[in-house]
Amino acid sequence: MAESGPSGDFETVLADSATDVASFESGERSLLNKIQHVLHSNPAAVPLIVLIASLAVFGIVLGGKFFSPFALTLILQQVAIVGFVGAAQTLVILTAGIDLSVGAIMVLSSVVMGQFTFRYGLPPELSVICGLACGALCGFINGTLVARMRLPPFIVTLGMWQIVLAANYLYSANETIRSQDIANQASILQFFGEKIKIGGAVFTYGVIAMVLLVLVLNYILNHTAWGRHVYAIGDDSEAAELSGVEVKKTLVSVYVLAGLICGLAGWALIGRIGSVSPTAGQFANIESITAVVIGGISLFGGRGSILGMLFGALIVGVFSLGLRLIGTDPQWTYLLIGLLIISAVAVDQWIRKVSV
Numbered sequence: 365m366a367e368s369g370p371s372g373d374f375e376t377v378l379a380d381s382a383t384d385v386a387s388f389e390s391g392e393r394s395l396l397n398k399i400q401h402v403l404h405s406n407p408a409a410v411p412l413i414v415l416i417a418s419l420a421v422f423g424i425v426l427g428g429k430f431f432s433p434f435a436l437t438l439i440l441q442q443v444a445i446v447g448f449v450g451a452a453q454t455l456v457i458l459t460a461g462i463d464l465s466v467g468a469i470m471v472l473s474s475v476v477m478g479q480f481t482f483r484y485g486l487p488p489e490l491s492v493i494c495g496l497a498c499g500a501l502c503g504f505i506n507g508t509l510v511a512r513m514r515l516p517p518f519i520v521t522l523g524m525w526q527i528v529l530a531a532n533y534l535y536s537a538n539e540t541i542r543s544q545d546i547a548n549q550a551s552i553l554q555f556f557g558e559k560i561k562i563g564g565a566v567f568t569y570g571v572i573a574m575v576l577l578v579l580v581l582n583y584i585l586n587h588t589a590w591g592r593h594v595y596a597i598g599d600d601s602e603a604a605e606l607s608g609v610e611v612k613k614t615l616v617s618v619y620v621l622a623g624l625i626c627g628l629a630g631w632a633l634i635g636r637i638g639s640v641s642p643t644a645g646q647f648a649n650i651e652s653i654t655a656v657v658i659g660g661i662s663l664f665g666g667r668g669s670i671l672g673m674l675f676g677a678l679i680v681g682v683f684s685l686g687l688r689l690i691g692t693d694p695q696w697t698y699l700l701i702g703l704l705i706i707s708a709v710a711v712d713q714w715i716r717k718v719s720v
Contacts, residue, residue: 400714407660407667410711425686426689433565439678441570444556447577448577450673453649453655459598465521469627470629471645472531473630476498477640478640482541511612538643540641541641546634661673
């Protein structure tokens with residue numbers, strides 16, 4: 365029987381250490397994989413966690429002043445328009461595209477509703493339908509250029525943004541229709557601005573409509589064939605086409621629906637500000653992209669949840685209101701939102717790498 369000398373003992377120790385290290389690394393990898401799989405299967409988890417954490421922090425700092433029903437519902441009112449436009453942006457980004465014209469289409473739709481009523485004397489109800497149709501038409505043009513002519517979505521919507529913006533100012537002659545005139549002659553245009561009080565909470569029809577829209581779209585995207593096709597196109601359009609998905613028709617339908625939602629946002633915008641202004645909503649396109657990115661929706665397409673977009677919009681609203689109540693400089697809001705955007709993209713990249 366061979367005796368184990370110093371050399372044998374040393375080799376045994378090395379083997380045991382290597383086994384321990386391998387076991388530790390394996391455990392670490394499995395933990396990271398578990399976290400990654402949870403985040404990958406629940407894209408809205410990260411923005412939801414950030415939203416809850418931000419509410420908790422501002423709640424501790426500000427106490428009941430922040431957690432009052434009025435303050436919390438005020439956040440919803442502030443993000444209602446962003447929620448509408450963000451829903452339209454989400455549909456496009458899920459197909460690996462982007463729409464820089466959503467804000468301009470929203471404003472043009474609102475201007476059409478106002479001008480058709482006060483310039484041409486159409487019934488307000490018909491003017492609303494014309495405004496919605498205007499949004500859908502702009503979306504159809506975007507979708508046709510992207511799907512049929514295979515032009516880059518960024519270039520198409522950048523050009524459409526400039527065209528619609530110019531058309532908006534030229535058609536309206538940069539004229540604002542006053543809130544008082546609308547209230548007296550066409551109050552239906554301000555429908556989404558009407559308020560419902562429940563205790564100390566104040567809800568508008570615009571907030572209710574926005575939440576319902578997000579819930580309906582969430583169901584459609586997750587439980588219908590059309591929704592699965594949208595995700596498939598964003599993930600790999602060529603593979604989707606080979607599997608039988610009508611990529612061109614689906615893309616056109618996405619942009620048309622996005623344009624229609626922008627028209628609805630234009631109607632809600634009138635209710636929010638009370639008037640029809642061609643200069644309103646100038647940053648809606650940037651705000652919608654911000655909500656989408658912070659909401660965990662991948663800019664590369666094919667992954668994300670529209671609920672995450674809503675959480676992302678609410679995060680921006682919470683930071684804006686919380687910092688305002690604290691009394692800090694408004695620039696801190698932009699700084700923190702910028703950090704959130706970069707962090708959200710970094711997390712998305714990490715999830716994509718470890719999921720391969």
